[in-house]
Amino acid sequence: MSPSSVVRGSVRSASEVNEQIRALWQRTGGSLSAEDRSEYELLVVEWAAAVRGDVVRAA
Numbered sequence: 001m002s003p004s005s006v007v008r009g010s011v012r013s014a015s016e017v018n019e020q021i022r023a024l025w026q027r028t029g030g031s032l033s034a035e036d037r038s039e040y041e042l043l044v045v046e047w048a049a050a051v052r053g054d055v056v057r058a059a
Helices: 014-028 034-052
Strands: 007-008 055-056
Touching: 014 034
Parallel strands: none
Antiparallel strands: 007 055
């Protein structure tokens, strides 16, 4: 994700994104496929931005 994809503001809270991350791990039984890993990585970036108060635009 490019730095230009991050802008100041808030779309989803860190807790909302964290719940989605937890759901992904539960849905996959703790083993991520390549596609799941890509989704996980995007969610982690979004979560980190939410913690900082940034917004990450979805790719």
